[in-house]
Amino acid sequence: MPVSGYTYLCRLEALTEGLPRRFVTEGVPVALVLTEDQVFAIYDTCSHSAVSLSEGEVDGCTIECWLHASRFDLRSGKPLDPPATRPVPVYPVRIEDGKVYVELQGQG
Structure with a gap:
C-alpha cells in the first residue's frame, strides 16, 4: 500500500x-544511504560543484563529495x-x- 505523501524508491x-x-x-536527484542501521535521503548534488554526491564515500552519517572532499551531514x-x-x-524517509x-513535497 502506498504511503501518503511519500514516493517509493526501492x-x-x-x-x-x-x-x-x-x-x-519527480525530477529530483536523490542519494539513498544505508548507514548505522538507518536510511538517509539527501539531494544528490553537491552545493559547491554540482556533481553527484552518490559517487562519494560514506563515513558514519557523512557523505563526501568526490571532487573537492566537502563532507555533508x-x-x-x-x-x-x-x-x-x-x-x-x-x-x-x-x-x-x-x-x-x-x-519530497515541501522539502529542499
Whole structure:
C-alpha cells in the first residue's frame, strides 16, 4: 500500500551498507544511504560543484563529495568541510513492509 505523501524508491534489501545509491524521482536527484542501521535521503548534488554526491564515500552519517572532499551531514545536509558552504536538502524517509519511501513535497 502506498504511503501518503511519500514516493517509493526501492526495497530495503536493494541498499548496501555504506554504499550510496542514486535515484531520480519527480525530477529530483536523490542519494539513498544505508548507514548505522538507518536510511538517509539527501539531494544528490553537491552545493559547491554540482556533481553527484552518490559517487562519494560514506563515513558514519557523512557523505563526501568526490571532487573537492566537502563532507555533508546526512541528517541535516549541512556542509562539514570547505569548499562547500551551503547545505543540501535532506528528505524524510519511511520504511514500510521492506519498502523505502521518500517525501519530497515541501522539502529542499
